[in-house]
Amino acid sequence: MKLKLITLCAFLFSLLIIAQDGNPTDYLSSEFHKERRDAFRAKMPENSVAVLFANPIRNRANDVDYIYHQDPNFYYLTGFKEPHAVLVIFSDEQTNAEGNSYKEMLFVQDKNARMELYNGARLGVEGAKNKLGFDMAYFGSDFENSGIDYASFNKVMFFNFEDDYRKSKREKADLYSLIETFKTQANYSVNAIPNPMKERAYEMIKATEIEQSADVAQNLGRALEYYPELKDDKIISEYVNTTDNNTRIELKQQVIKIESETPKSNLDTQSLTTIMGELRQIKTEEEMVLLTKAVRISAMGQREIMKAMHPGMSETEIQGVHEYVYKKYGSEYEGYPSIVGAGNNACVLHYIDNTKMHVENDLVLMDLGAEYHGYTADVTRTIPANGKFTKEQKIIYDLVYEAQEAGIASAVVGNPHNITDTVGREIITKGLLELGIIKSEEESRKYFPHGTSHYIGLDVHDAGLYGAFEANMVITVEPGIYIPKGSDCDEKWWGIGVRIEDDILITENGPINLSAEAPRKSEEIEKLMKEKSALDDFTLPSLD
Known part of the structure; x- marks a missing residue:
């Protein structure tokens, strides 16, 4: 809580600090x-x-x-x-x-x-x-x-x-x-740069006794699926595909011979990733001032569009409202291309065309983040364009909200990084089964295909090692459900895409939602959407 107070005070104070030349x-x-x-x-x-x-x-x-x-x-x-x-x-x-x-x-x-x-x-x-x-x-x-x-x-x-x-x-x-x-x-x-996956494969082959070679070959076979470039290595490919122990012994000897004859290079393209990940995954107080401001600006953008939204708006106009709010607060850029998807477009995870001319009565998924002095937020809200969730929209939305609440609650020091995904996915899978949208747990990933958390900071997907949570890490928690048209379920669910994403500071005293100023509960969203917008009276001459 101390860090939260420091960042809040610094945020307010920074609004008053402007250089004599007018620059921040x-x-x-x-x-x-x-x-x-x-x-x-x-x-x-x-x-x-x-x-x-x-x-x-x-x-x-x-x-x-x-x-x-x-x-x-x-x-x-x-x-x-x-x-x-x-x-x-x-x-x-x-x-x-x-x-x-x-x-x-x-x-x-x-x-x-x-x-x-x-x-x-x-x-x-x-x-x-x-x-x-x-x-x-x-x-x-x-x-x-x-x-x-x-x-x-x-x-x-x-x-x-x-x-x-x-x-x-x-x-x-x-x-x-x-x-x-x-x-x-x-x-x-290029040849002087060690391939870490190839080195690891060679090390496994070299260290494996013949009795365990079949198990190692199976593990290497799975590795080839994720790293297809390893298939170009004849030793690795043959070790995976052969069942003959004598051949595997010969291949092991080839690996030992190659390593003994290959001059060692001092060029290292791997260590920087680890070092920078260790450093950047833990935010300092000075960083938190800027990151908190970026998050709060993004939350304000979500609030303002909730008040301004109406069915006649276009996706790109909605994008423009968010980005206008960013500029009003001094944000230099967007942290990534803005995602505004209405209806079925919300089922495209990184939809950035934003070309639909009228959002009508659809749900509108808005995944946007302001960048402030290099630090970027990542906040998503999904709201009904006409201000009122339909029965089906609300059911799906509230299910995602429940999963997000569980994910946020699990973001505590010492927990593994994937805990937010585990607890949220369990809730979504159970809910989809009860609704009859899926018939087996395995089908759940079809409608919730992405991970739930990543670091934010100088990158929207910031550097980090994805180990256990530590204090002063900042992560997203962003479960979602996406049911595109033509899905194998009752068509009343078609075209509903929902993602709720918040930026969470992990502290010794539990998680802090830095983007909480943007309403998340379906009832709170509907309530805010009834308020008058500062943009209601902003009209431009027709160009027709």
């Missing part, structure tokens, strides 16, 4: 990012180096790019919002040619007067030092001569490249060049 001042502090780098360094293996790159610029069309959004891990550790940048963190203190010691280096995009004329001032080296708190800051053009000897480290940790970046026509030291420099200096190649 409630961003994460440079001290926060430095402390996060120190926490990261404490988790690094001995004699290791981590290299993180800024997000690529995404092209929209021709010479127009999408609004730039920094890679969340990069932002978490630096606070730097610009492209074409590299962060290098060392596990141990380094010394340069001048005798200066350091543990980190930040390379930022070069100053460019013409590009800054079009796109705004760049922070530059001095800004990185003065505003972000880096002692060792350089331009990206210096990265090639950084003097880092990657071969001297036991581990060189980085996220593997997705090849979704392009060479810039205007920037010399662009992301493309920075990555190519790193690949050359770190002796990177």
Whole structure:
């Protein structure tokens, strides 16, 4: 409860804090990012180096790019919002040619007067030092001569490249060049990157006695279903498909021979995921101020549309009301593409077309989240467009609500992460059976096909390890039922799609619903929908 009071007070206080130039001042502090780098360094293996790159610029069309959004891990550790940048963190203190010691280096995009004329001032080296708190800051053009000897480290940790970046026509030291420099200096190649699933499969084969080989082959066979790329490995495929013990012994010897002859690489594309997951799954008080504000803004959007909704609205107009509320509260972006699905469209889990011109008397599922200073909410409400649930709509809605209540109640310290899904799915399955919508428990997943909880934070599906719940984790609880037209049940249920999603702070004293300001009970929704909306009198001239 103490953390809730702190975040609430900070939220209200932050509304009053505006810089003299009119810009907000409630961003994460440079001290926060430095402390996060120190926490990261404490988790690094001995004699290791981590290299993180800024997000690529995404092209929209021709010479127009999408609004730039920094890679969340990069932002978490630096606070730097610009492209074409590299962060290098060392596990141990380094010394340069001048005798200066350091543990980190930040390379930022070069100053460019013409590009800054079009796109705004760049922070530059001095800004990185003065505003972000880096002692060792350089331009990206210096990265090639950084003097880092990657071969001297036991581990060189980085996220593997997705090849979704392009060479810039205007920037010399662009992301493309920075990555190519790193690949050359770190002796990177696709073949040098260990495949963790292949390594695990080889380890199982190598460690298995012949008496247990059939069981291991069965387990590997299941792994091939989830990781089809393993089928390309002849040893693994043959080990799974053969029933001959002598063949399996020969394959085991081949694995031992391959491992003994394969030079060990110090390139590591796996460890960063674990380290960042450990850090980001636990929110600090400074993070909670921003995340709570993002959630409350999103809840306010849900409240306002409940008052404004009517059957003549379009899906995209409903989306616009939410996003207008976000902007009124100072949210920079949406955390993800807004989902507004009326009727059967609600049965498409990630429906983002939002093109239906009139929602009529359908249920409208609205899954939207405001992003505030990098932190995104994820709040879903499903409401009747005409303000009144039908009998069938209310039955399904109340069943989902019951499942969500059980899921939220189970979100306590020490419980496994999947407990919210387990308890909610049990209620939904029992309810669908009693309603005759399904005939067996196995059919339930057809109408409730997704998981119930994920972390939120700098990503809407935030980094984390999905172990037991700990204090100051923030998760969603979002059960749902989706019965599309043509389903194998009474057609009176067809076209009903319901999801209720809230953002839950886990504390030592139990779960706190951060998005509780948006009504969830069916009766409370109907009551709020009767209230006058500030948008009732907002009309525009006809263009016909």
